[in-house]
Amino acid sequence: MRSMILACLSVLALSVAPPASPHHSVANFDQTKKVTITGKVTFFRLTSPHSHIDVEVAVAGGAPRTYKIFTVGKTVMNRSNWTSDDLKIGDQITATGNPDRTDPTFWYLTQITFANGKTWNWDLIP
DSSP, X not given: OHHHHHHHHHXXXXXXXXOOOOSXXXXXXXXXXXXXXXXXXXXXXXXXXXXXXXXXXEETTEEEEEEEEEEEOHHHHHHTXXXXXXXXXXXXXXXXXXXXXXXXXXXXXXXXXXXXXXXEEGGGOO
16 A cells, blocks of 8 residues: 555656746856847758847957847747848848857847847846
8 A cells, every 4th residue: 555655656756746947048148148140141040949130240450250149039039020031141230149159150049130120138028
């Protein structure tokens, strides 16, 4: 009888376990810093689990610098009224994000102003 009670309690404990935490972390991005750039979109992929944007920024007297911007997936973007038509290769955008702790050209996106003037902000995701 005792083993039956322990088995039932074990099943009950496992069935009320908290949900698993997300499988990806943004710990490598410095959440205390925000950097803003304006440049030309050279790559865009609205995908899941994460979307990606490459932005080429002119550097005075030098070669342009490419920023690789990482953000949430397609489902979350669509839920916040972002569509695959919002960005096109060649579009001039302004983006703000948290830079990677070791590579300042790799970011986590927090806000973007598209070429058409529309703005998306991570803080306003429903």
